[in-house]
Amino acid sequence: MTEELLELGEWFDIHMLPWSTGVYWKPVWNVLEAFGVDLLLANAHHIKNLPGRKTDMRDAEWKAKLLRCGLDEGSFVPPVDIRELRGLTRYRKKLVQDATAEKNRIHKMLQEANVKLTTHISDTIGVSGRKLLQMIVGCEVVTMEFLESQMKGALKHKSPKLHQSLNSRLRRHHREMIRHLWEHLIFIEHAIARVE
Known part of the structure; x- marks a missing residue:
């Protein structure tokens, strides 16, 4: 919900790497963009995890590793x-x-x-x-x-x-x-x- 995203925006002051899945990333992006959070849109095809047991937690950890190492360039999001x-x-x-x-x-x-x-x-x-x-x-x-x-x-x-x-x-x-x-x-x- 928007209120929760606003709370997240106040709490967040570092990088964020949402997945570009359908249109679901857009509401998150639109709210957090106003807070000046360093956003990078991840292309799900480019940063797929290794095969095996897939969980949201493992995906989040994998994305964080890629972001820390600078291995995800992110998709272009225009102004x-x-x-x-x-x-x-x-x-x-x-x-x-x-x-x-x-x-x-x-x-x-x-x-x-x-x-x-x-x-x-x-x-x-x-x-x-x-x-x-x-x-x-x-x-x-x-x-x-x-x-x-x-x-x-x-x-x-x-x-x-x-x-x-x-x-x-x-x-x-x-x-x-x-x-x-x-x-x-x-x-x-x-x-x-x-x-x-």
């Missing part, structure tokens, strides 16, 4: 601001992966419903693709006039073929699934923007 930035960048990476997964699910649902947008649109989640998806989700009829006026770039010249690719077997189930996926994608994109 607090870099650790916080790492947390954000790793979370952003995960959000981008989630967004890509939702885009792929939308693409799969369109293919299942025989909507062949990808034949003519390289990015179904681009500006023009988003307009079409919103119309599909909203149960609106996509007309040639809409395609000629709202599509961007080279897609304006592909309006007849694009209109033909929208001739599909889109059922209510497909629309509902695309709506759920679309709303989740928008939520993830807002989360990415906030993290950035």
Whole structure:
């Protein structure tokens, strides 16, 4: 508990060598770092004890011997601001992966419903693709006039073929699934923007 770690920090005035196991070392590190304790993060792979009967006491003794002899260099632990930035960048990476997964699910649902947008649109989640998806989700009829006026770039010249690719077997189930996926994608994109 934090109170016990604070007591430990007041008592400790020498070296400490926690193991880098999962995230369990981080709360200890965060509290003791403020006390100015000389911390060294041990890589469990590098300082494994010799084979035999393994106990916590023997591990602690072995780590103390390595530390006294200067045989453990320790793992790199960046400063607090870099650790916080790492947390954000790793979370952003995960959000981008989630967004890509939702885009792929939308693409799969369109293919299942025989909507062949990808034949003519390289990015179904681009500006023009988003307009079409919103119309599909909203149960609106996509007309040639809409395609000629709202599509961007080279897609304006592909309006007849694009209109033909929208001739599909889109059922209510497909629309509902695309709506759920679309709303989740928008939520993830807002989360990415906030993290950035």
